[in-house]
Amino acid sequence: MASSQFEDSIRVLEEAKRSKLYEKLVAQLKKDFELANIRLNISDNPSPEKLKTELHEKVYRLILEQFPEYLNLLYIVDVSEDKVKQIETTDVVDMAGAVSFLILKREWMKVSLRRRFET
Numbered sequence: 001m002a003s004s005q006f007e008d009s010i011r012v013l014e015e016a017k018r019s020k021l022y023e024k025l026v027a028q029l030k031k032d033f034e035l036a037n038i039r040l041n042i043s044d045n046p047s048p049e050k051l052k053t054e055l056h057e058k059v060y061r062l063i064l065e066q067f068p069e070y071l072n073l074l075y076i077v078d079v080s081e082d083k084v085k086q087i088e089t090t091d092v093v094d095m096a097g098a099v100s101f102l103i104l105k106r107e108w109m110k111v112s113l114r115r116r117f118e119t
Helices: 009-018 022-037 048-065 067-077 081-085 093-116
Strands: none
Touching: 009 022, 009 048, 009 093, 022 048, 022 093, 048 067, 048 093, 067 081, 067 093, 081 093
């Protein structure tokens, strides 16, 4: 499934589980957060709902409290600035949810493309 076809974060995570790439997606998230020097406290195999919630809360806190680190994370994950600008909300909670979705879609793309080229 192409990443642009997902409706929300849970759909991305369900596809990762279905494709048996969920653990790799979690590892990729942790790796990119670590590269951005941001602590992401999630277990190795959280439920999709738990991961979605933890990521949303972390992005929310970054936007409010550590904006330069938030921008660095978007750069490291490779979330398009244009896609972030297309988010139509002024509510920080909604913005954090939308950005979390963009992060998950981009991380899913990395993991799924890597698998495609490994086999």
